[in-house]
Amino acid sequence: MENVKVGIVGLGRLGKVHAKNLANLVPNCELYAACSLVEKERKFAKEKLNVTLTYDSYEDMVKDPNIDAVFIVSPSGFHCQQIKLAMENGKHVFSEKPLGLDVEEIKETQKIIQEHPDQIFMLGFMRRFDESYRYAKEMVNKGALGEITLIRCYGIDPSDGLESFVKFAMNNNSGGLFLDMSIHDIDLIRWLSGKEISKVWAIGKNTAYPQLDEVGELETGAALLRLSDNSMAILVAGRNARHGYHVETEIIGTKGMLRVAQIPEKNLVTVMNDDGVIRPCSQNFPERFRQAFVDEAKEFINCILENRQPEITAFDGLQSTKVALACQESFEKDELVEVNNNDSK
Ligand SMILES: NC(=O)c1ccc[n+]([C@@H]2O[C@H](COP(=O)([O-])OP(=O)(O)OC[C@H]3O[C@@H](n4cnc5c(N)ncnc54)[C@H](O)[C@@H]3O)[C@@H](O)[C@H]2O)c1
Structure with a gap:
């Protein structure tokens, strides 16, 4: 894999920061797709970040066979279900913190992540x-x-x-x-x-x-x-x-x-x-945390390219x-x- 093709979900306060980093500052990464419920944000991704595709439905984006990895920056209550869908569709996953809002749902998500050891999972504890x-x-x-x-x-x-x-x-x-x-x-x-x-x-x-x-x-x-x-x-x-x-x-x-x-x-x-x-x-x-956000994204992409799991795990998210x-x-x-x-x- 030359460039990792990423689809980002969420282009709000933090999503825009991640999207700009992925599009401009992370080597071996192509910000290929972006998903948001807000039209203005999708327009921003298309016009300012040159993403190939924009979506208003995560369920559609995650099925795109051209996408290698998803970056989840949606509101916290969506993280678990979006991680599950991404894992089931063969994608590597970066998720913003917190991993979820409900302990039982997080434990189920941790199990799904562990059932896909060849897919990279990383949680956004950028500090x-x-x-x-x-x-x-x-x-x-x-x-x-x-x-x-x-x-x-x-x-x-x-x-x-x-x-x-x-x-x-x-x-x-x-x-x-x-x-x-x-x-x-x-x-x-x-x-x-x-x-x-x-x-x-x-x-x-x-x-x-x-x-x-x-x-x-x-x-x-x-x-x-x-x-x-x-x-x-x-x-x-x-x-x-x-x-x-x-x-x-x-x-x-x-x-x-x-x-x-x-x-x-x-x-x-x-x-x-x-x-x-x-x-x-x-x-x-x-x-x-400008540089920390860039460096965590670089680490995620490097983990995918080098086929190794990051230090920060789903267990860290659970605890x-x-x-x-x-x-x-x-x-x-x-x-x-x-x-x-x-x-x-
Ligand atoms: N690491 C940090 O320091 C840090 C800082 C801020 C936020 N966060 C985390 O980032 C996440 C996003 O926070 P924010 O402040 O950017 O939120 P926000 O409300 O500004 O943006 C949310 C984005 O998600 C999209 N969205 C909402 N529901 C969706 C759905 N069902 N499907 C697809 N897209 C959907 C919206 O269109 C919007 O683009 C939260 O989980 C938050 O905890 C982390």
Whole structure:
């Protein structure tokens, strides 16, 4: 196979980012087809990205024999059924996070993926491709921090994305703050520590944006997590960062600690003027993780060409979703929730 022919489903907030990357920045990849329910988005794919075919039905696109792989960037509730259809039609599959919204459906999807070992499956935990997180992981693996005792994570979306999020949440089930936002942090905690999460206690509050109550969403949430070896993690997730897109991680170990993006800097510029000393902040996920999105897509295409499965598996999707759902349950029931860690890889 010279070029991997990809069909993308979903050309919304993130779909456009992936589509542009696949069309322009990923070697050995041809963005051949694109599917969206929105005509304007299909027109964008045809005119700006030169895709050969556009579809308004995923079921039709996935049957196209010219397509080698699908890139799933549709709302989270569709991921499992779209993965299943792609697997059954012989396609390699990249799916955005979360793998799904329902644990039983995810387990069935994991089984279907495992029944097709010759087809590549990858889940979009792009932070694992970010240069700073890779460096942090290298430090942890080298033992530079000793044994990890606590990981603290902030994942807070900018306030100016709130209006579009409320629209998204009205039309689609995001799965709630912990499944939609903290899932990246939960994956990082599992990846960095190599441990599973056994218990969670979550709380949350809506203050600035009562419209979030109307769509059953949280503005700010926090959770305490206990890992299988009694080490700890703290999650803070939100949708109301006034200064931009705030993703920060701290790892505390027995021999030291490190922080990733203590100040979520936009670049290396410091502005000194009448307002004081200002470090501009990254404003959204496409900006902060620009290169990570490109690198994860490159890895997916390379896995197909080299016939090897990626590091991130359906099991990672299952485990992270279980923890996120446990946080949501803990918040709703106002009690400590235990996570079942008996599922097999
Ligand atoms: N990795 C990240 O940091 C990150 C960031 C944002 C979103 N996401 C994930 O990406 C996914 C998409 O999020 P978004 O914000 O881009 O959504 P969005 O609402 O902006 O776009 C959704 C797209 O899916 C299409 N679509 C909806 N239902 C469809 C169906 N039944 N068949 C075919 N196409 C359909 C729509 O036409 C639209 O193009 C979600 O699962 C979300 O969790 C991940």
